[in-house]
Amino acid sequence: MLATPARLKDGTLRVVPLGGLGEVGRNMTVFEINGKLLIVDCGVLFPEEEQPGVDLILPDFSYIEDRLDDVVGVVLTHGHEDHIGAVPYLLRRKNDIPIIGSKLTLALVEAKLAEHRIKPYTLTVSEGEVENFGPFECEFVAVNHSIPDSLAVFIRTAAGTVLHTGDFKMDQLPMDGRITDLRHFARLGEEGVDLYLSDSTNAHVPGFTTPEKEIGPVIDQVIARAERRVIVASFASHMHRVQQVLDAAAAHGRKVAFVGRSMVRNMGIAAKLGYLSVPEGILIDIKKVDQLPDHQVVLMSTGSQGEPMAALSRMANGSHQVQVGDGDTIILASSLIPGNENSVYRVINGLMKLGADVIHKDNAKVHVSGHASAGELLYTYNILKPRNAMPVHGEHRHLIANGRLAETTGVPAENVLLCEDGSVVDLRDGRARISGQIEAGYVYVDGSSVGEITESELKDRRTLGEEGFISVVTVVNRQTRSIVSGPDIHARGMAEEDQVFKNIKPKVAKALTEALQQDKEHTTHQLQQVVRRTIGSWVSRKLRRKPMIVPVVVET
Numbered sequence: 194m195l196a197t198p199a200r201l202k203d204g205t206l207r208v209v210p211l212g213g214l215g216e217v218g219r220n221m222t223v224f225e226i227n228g229k230l231l232i233v234d235c236g237v238l239f240p241e242e243e244q245p246g247v248d249l250i251l252p253d254f255s256y257i258e259d260r261l262d263d264v265v266g267v268v269l270t271h272g273h274e275d276h277i278g279a280v281p282y283l284l285r286r287k288n289d290i291p292i293i294g295s296k297l298t299l300a301l302v303e304a305k306l307a308e309h310r311i312k313p314y315t316l317t318v319s320e321g322e323v324e325n326f327g328p329f330e331c332e333f334v335a336v337n338h339s340i341p342d343s344l345a346v347f348i349r350t351a352a353g354t355v356l357h358t359g360d361f362k363m364d365q366l367p368m369d370g371r372i373t374d375l376r377h378f379a380r381l382g383e384e385g386v387d388l389y390l391s392d393s394t395n396a397h398v399p400g401f402t403t404p405e406k407e408i409g410p411v412i413d414q415v416i417a418r419a420e421r422r423v424i425v426a427s428f429a430s431h432m433h434r435v436q437q438v439l440d441a442a443a444a445h446g447r448k449v450a451f452v453g454r455s456m457v458r459n460m461g462i463a464a465k466l467g468y469l470s471v472p473e474g475i476l477i478d479i480k481k482v483d484q485l486p487d488h489q490v491v492l493m494s495t496g497s498q499g500e501p502m503a504a505l506s507r508m509a510n511g512s513h514q515v516q517v518g519d520g521d522t523i524i525l526a527s528s529l530i531p532g533n534e535n536s537v538y539r540v541i542n543g544l545m546k547l548g549a550d551v552i553h554k555d556n557a558k559v560h561v562s563g564h565a566s567a568g569e570l571l572y573t574y575n576i577l578k579p580r581n582a583m584p585v586h587g588e589h590r591h592l593i594a595n596g597r598l599a600e601t602t603g604v605p606a607e608n609v610l611l612c613e614d615g616s617v618v619d620l621r622d623g624r625a626r627i628s629g630q631i632e633a634g635y636v637y638v639d640g641s642s643v644g645e646i647t648e649s650e651l652k653d654r655r656t657l658g659e660e661g662f663i664s665v666v667t668v669v670n671r672q673t674r675s676i677v678s679g680p681d682i683h684a685r686g687m688a689e690e691d692q693v694f695k696n697i698k699p700k701v702a703k704a705l706t707e708a709l710q711q712d713k714e715h716t717t718h719q720l721q722q723v724v725r726r727t728i729g730s731w732v733s734r735k736l737r738r739k740p741m742i743v744p745v746v747v748e749t
Contacts, residue, residue: 199628207628214613217275219236229263230263231331234267237278251635251638253635261290266292267280269302272342281305299315320333330348332346338564342371355386389599392587395591396570400567408526408558420487423521424452427495429456432460434560443472447475447489449476453504510543570595574602608624610627668747674706
């Protein structure tokens with residue numbers, strides 16, 4: 194663990210990633226110079242199975258909590274949840290922080306903020322524009338991704354220049370005709386890039402990412418041969434994929450219904466702004482689907498990551514209004530976010546058990562990544578010739594792979610900074626170095642509570658789910674130093690019946706009585722600990738379990 198960094202000197206640029214390094218999601222980076230802060234992206238991470246009950250995971254805002262007045266703006270590179278999802282939670286703390294992004298990105302953020310009853314101060318930017326935010330001059334560059342209107346940002350400061358790509362790839366045949374602007378990259382390379390923060394998600398994948406246009410014909414073929422309903426699951430922000438589904442459905446005389454609140458909201462925004470071309474008369478309300486024959490229906494749904502409350506998961510377990518049956522075709526048109534594999538395959542198994550034919554990335558080319566593969570990243574390194582490289586956005590294996598690419602193109606090994614969330618990087622006179630570490634842990638959203646769930650409480654939840662729960666209630670009399678009633682033992686979430694515990698009851702009673710009769714008077718808490726230790730050791734030895742044990746000692 195590195196030490197807390199020294200106070201920042203004037204004329205030095207400090208870069209602190211608060212999320213997105215060592216994980217796929219929760220992307221957020223803070224830039225600081227001369228007392229002012231600029232934030233790039235503010236996203237969420239979705240929980241995994243070992244985080245039961247958690248809805249979202251946020252970056253830890255503690256580092257900037259006391260300095261929100263110094264924040265000159267939040268630049269959003271694109272509209273995916275892992276880059277914009279935490280904006281409402283930041284603006285709850287100070288709602289007039291300027292939000293900067295492209296037209297589509299801001300429309301998605303504003304719709305999200307409206308649900309939180311926050312009206313933001315926004316500035317719309319587009320590629321080629323240059324804007325000043327305090328000591329930061331930001332130039333925006335068009336990049337191609339799996340959502341339209343994505344931008345990289347080139348940041349000029351007194352200490353040097355930084356290029357932050359956001360998420361990007363180099364699709365040469367993009368659906369919207371908007372390619373990653375390598376000519377712009379080249380001009381920035383000529384000017385000089387002191388620090389390059391590059392998307393690492395696909396750095397370990399050789400070659401080049403498949404063009405989006407290769408997916409359209411596959412989806413068209415699947416819909417063409419489907420005999421009953423077709424249900425396509427994708428991210429609610431993947432407008433290119435939805436466009437391909439709309440086009441294929443129209444070509445084969447089918448109507449399309451959007452399923453899932455976020456899908457309905459986002460596609461409404463995309464259509465209104467012209468990012469989604471909706472064939473005339475093709476959309477129908479989900480409530481009217483049953484009025485059409487099955488072979489005329491396509492459902493465009495959320496839930497491609499196996500999220501428990503998303504539409505597709507509820508279809509798989511029979512709790513959704515759409516009942517999946519024999520002959521239905523399901524297309525999972527998205528990649529797997531690392532950590533979601535078990536949830537996704539559980540949904541696939543559930544759908545197949547209901548008789549559906551499930552098409553996914555393992556048996557058909559129904560999705561391509563939105564991230565640059567190794568070949569594309571090499572191009573950017575060779576064009577930009579950065580002095581220092583700091584891979585971002587990815588698990589550690591992705592960051593390491595990206596760092597190795599930087600080295601192969603001539604970036605000195607000592608100038609390749611492999612960081613983690615909370616690493617503090619200082620840039621001055623063209624040299625970037627890790628100068629310390631700050632706390633950048635997980636902040637959990639659980640219902641309406643934010644940051645109140647701790648790792649200890651999550652451990653308790655896992656214990657409850659995996660090992661079960663035992664309560665032990667005993668009534669004692671302090672005057673007579675004896676047990677009045679109990680111990681009454683009840684177990685939940687365990688295969689054993691309550692009568693299994695009859696053999697341990699005398700031992701608990703004996704241990705408690707001995708404690709009561711000692712010269713030293715024990716507190717109620719100490720008596721409860723006697724009960725906990727006695728039954729805990731017995732359960733561990735006899736039942737090979739470590740359940741949660743809640744002893745209750747009541748005094749009369």
